[in-house]
Amino acid sequence: MRRMARSVSPLAWLLCGMSMPALAHSPTSGTLEERISILLGMLVLGAVWLFYLLGAHRRPAAGWRAAAFHLGTALALFAVVGPLDDWAETSTSAHMTQHMLFMGVIAPLWVISRPLARLVAGGGRWLVSCWRPLLRMTRHPVLMAYLHGLTIWFWHIPRFYQLALEDPWWHVLEHAMFLITAGLFWWAVLYNRTRHTHWALFALLLTLMHTGFLGALLTFAQAPLYGEARDLEDQQLAGLIMWVPGAVPYLLAAAWVVYRWFRQMHRPETSGG
Numbered sequence: 001m002r003r004m005a006r007s008v009s010p011l012a013w014l015l016c017g018m019s020m021p022a023l024a025h026s027p028t029s030g031t032l033e034e035r036i037s038i039l040l041g042m043l044v045l046g047a048v049w050l051f052y053l054l055g056a057h058r059r060p061a062a063g064w065r066a067a068a069f070h071l072g073t074a075l076a077l078f079a080v081v082g083p084l085d086d087w088a089e090t091s092t093s094a095h096m097t098q099h100m101l102f103m104g105v106i107a108p109l110w111v112i113s114r115p116l117a118r119l120v121a122g123g124g125r126w127l128v129s130c131w132r133p134l135l136r137m138t139r140h141p142v143l144m145a146y147l148h149g150l151t152i153w154f155w156h157i158p159r160f161y162q163l164a165l166e167d168p169w170w171h172v173l174e175h176a177m178f179l180i181t182a183g184l185f186w187w188a189v190l191y192n193r194t195r196h197t198h199w200a201l202f203a204l205l206l207t208l209m210h211t212g213f214l215g216a217l218l219t220f221a222q223a224p225l226y227g228e229a230r231d232l233e234d235q236q237l238a239g240l241i242m243w244v245p246g247a248v249p250y251l252l253a254a255a256w257v258v259y260r261w262f263r264q265m266h267r268p269e270t271s272g273g
Contacts, residue, residue, distance in 0.1 A: 055122030072109030107182035215243030
């Protein structure tokens, strides 16, 4: 009964999330493309959550890992169909907050939850063939940093930034690319092998530097970069969000990578003493 109660609680969150669009985007309002894209996002997140719940019933996860997954999924649902997505259409700072949620909060929460075993146990065996080649790529942290960095800069080029705002399918693609490349990046740096620690730290430093540079560009720009309708002060706030609080996850990850490396390096000495 306790296990069933734990499963029902996240499901209740999911159902609450499904009703959230009444306050923001809704699959029953807007253009046909907008409704379909919103419904698709809800269905994908709902399916992933359901697979995890079923898998966790068969292969229970540590409490804190399960909590990380459920929190990340709830935040993803909020970011996709909550009021933040509405605000992001007219506010550069809200749009940046949405991006940083995807890349710096949701993706690492999913990664540290290590959900793959639960997803497979829940009926997602067909996904194995998809993520195996992706996980092989995570053996190269710097390559993942390049891929993730290219994605960040591509979607902050004014032309493609506005395209994602105007076309719901490009918007879906933008969100998917942020989540996938960020997930690969975080997996590469958080689960790197000890002999690759220096590359993981370099990947974190590289990402911290170029996102900080992009944030500075937005902060010190003398004119709106994403259309005259956008407020300059709001754009500067967006730059500060990427530059300052956006750096926190990467600094925390760097501290964790160093701590894990230090602990592994001194484990033989401790056991030998």
